[in-house]
Amino acid sequence: MESTDLRKAGLKVTHPRMRILAILEGLDGKHVTAEDIYRQLLNSDDDIGLATVYRVLTQFEAAGLVLKHNFEGGQAVYELDRGDHHDHMIDVESGKVIEFTSPEIERLQKEVAAKHGYQIQDHSLVLYVRTLKKK
Amino acid sequence: MESTDLRKAGLKVTHPRMRILAILEGLDGKHVTAEDIYRQLLNSDDDIGLATVYRVLTQFEAAGLVLKHNFEGGQAVYELDRGDHHDHMIDVESGKVIEFTSPEIERLQKEVAAKHGYQIQDHSLVLYVRTLKKK
């Protein structure tokens, strides 16, 4: 049950937080902006302010419930953190976001960092792609 | 000579553009924000507006003279494009930016994209790292 997730995160179980969490769970894998969520809430007649959406998303991120990405272009996007790490590929023509994983790339990243005397704390890999056509 | 680069880019050779290009060339590899450049100009008594700095950087980017990166946190950073492609590692403790290249990672990226029916147009790889300490 969702309210458990909230309590575990040390957050009071409030209407806005439940609704926002529900919306995030209903996305299965898609990414949304704060405003996307805000609009969805308006549509379902929930009277929740945009500021609250931002505050809740920030708390969820801090609690490890959601991931925030800063792809190109102003708006940040959010997705539920299902624990399965993945990177992103963005179709520059359609804006579609494809998730992928590559253990080999991960391994090489660690290797490169180590070569410079560092350990990786986090990383961001985004491929901007277009559909493959032979000319 | 720098004015040649500007002309080649189809840009009139003006004082602001020359000064900004000179500053970028003087960085050797460091990254700067628009405001960094603006402040440097003020220090050298150049009366160039921040808006102009942004406009010039945008033009330089379009002309392929500079690269713009959106690392975490509001500000975009710029660097001269020396043609040598590289990725970035950011020391989260010091803020230091380290450049690196990994042909293997590049190859794997292409491979992953192809597997999904795409070709890469651009990509962004940033490792957020901390210095390696055994505990």
Added chain:
DNA sequence: TTGCGTGCAAACAGTTTGCATGTAT
């Protein structure tokens, strides 16, 4: 001389914050 470039201030977008009120525990 003429069209591109510039400075300035105002506009803008996304996000954050202060404050008075509301509510989960």
Added chain:
DNA sequence: ATACATGCAAACTGTTTGCACGCAA
């Protein structure tokens, strides 16, 4: 009862734009 949450509007940050003037070609 009390500390934490919320809605609203105002503030803020980084960046862009409109406009009258200025300058490279």
